[in-house]
Amino acid sequence: MDERIEKYNTKMQKSLDNLSSEYGSIRAGRANPHILDKLRVDYYGSPAPIQQVANVSVPEARVIMIKPYDKSLMKDIEKAIMTSDIGINPNNDGTSIRLIFPELTEERRKQLCKDVKKKAEECKVAIRNIRRDGNDSFKKLNKAEVSEDVIQELQDELQKVTDQYIKKVDAAQADKEKEIMTV
Numbered sequence: 001m002d003e004r005i006e007k008y009n010t011k012m013q014k015s016l017d018n019l020s021s022e023y024g025s026i027r028a029g030r031a032n033p034h035i036l037d038k039l040r041v042d043y044y045g046s047p048a049p050i051q052q053v054a055n056v057s058v059p060e061a062r063v064i065m066i067k068p069y070d071k072s073l074m075k076d077i078e079k080a081i082m083t084s085d086i087g088i089n090p091n092n093d094g095t096s097i098r099l100i101f102p103e104l105t106e107e108r109r110k111q112l113c114k115d116v117k118k119k120a121e122e123c124k125v126a127i128r129n130i131r132r133d134g135n136d137s138f139k140k141l142n143k144a145e146v147s148e149d150v151i152q153e154l155q156d157e158l159q160k161v162t163d164q165y166i167k168k169v170d171a172a173q174a175d176k177e178k179e180i181m182t183v
Contacts, residue, residue, distance in 0.1 A: 005157050008134040012127050012165045019123040019169060023176045026112060031064045031101050033057075039084050041076045050077060064099040071095070104180075112180045120173035124166055131162040 024034035033056045040047035050056060054068040054077060068074055077097055081090045091098040104112070138154045 002154065002157065004138070004154060005134075005161060008130050008158055009161050011130045012161065015123050015126040015130070016165060016168055016172070019119060019172060022119050023116065023172065026115065026176070026180075031058045031060070031062050031099070033064055035086055036064070036066075036081075039080045039086075041073060041080050043073065043076075050080065053077070062101040062103075064101075066090075066097040066099070067095065068097075109180050113177050116173055116176045116180065120169050123169050127162055127165050127169070131158055134158045 021034075021037070024032065025037060026035075033051075036050045036056060039050050041050055041053055042048075043053050050066065053070065053073055054066045057065050057067075059065050066077060068077060074092060074094075074097065078090045078092055081088070081097070081099065086099075088099050088101065091100065135155050135158065138151050138158070141151060
């Protein structure tokens with residue numbers, strides 16, 4: 001692959017990776033420790049991810065258990081979960097915090113699917129913007145150094161890469177929707 005195309009390929013891959021991490025934070029009825037990835041706890045004056053200050057495990061399909069390494073962090077972890085957009089109240093038993101995920105209603109599943117579709121569409125727009133930037137840079141190439149045929153070939157190659165990433169986004173969206181709608 002041409003190094004001029006590779007630069008845009010890398011940017012498109014980053015957009016797809018971002019979509020994957022976004023999808024990881026959407027809860028689909030089952031307990032997924034990745035929903036805690038964005039939460040931060042005040043750990044001796046600096047914000048730290050929950051995974052760095054506690055052991056996070058999934059003992060059952062619908063339960064996440066958080067055992068802090070330092071018991072003094074219990075209240076801070078509980079507060080971080082309650083102020084987040086997870087929508088689950090933590091159960092504190094003194095030594096660990098349990099997050100119990102309720103069964104999703106049909107209405108909530110449909111709402112999550114809309115969110116999934118919206119995130120996929122945002123990713124596609126980002127990929128198309130990367131393609132547009134690439135095409136613009138190809139058009140600005142010095143006509144004395146490269147022929148119009150070479151520029152057209154670069155644009156065609158970039159379009160093929162774009163199409164591949166759009167298909168990957170569609171596949172990721174379909175997988176996530178299937179996961180959400182599975183009861």
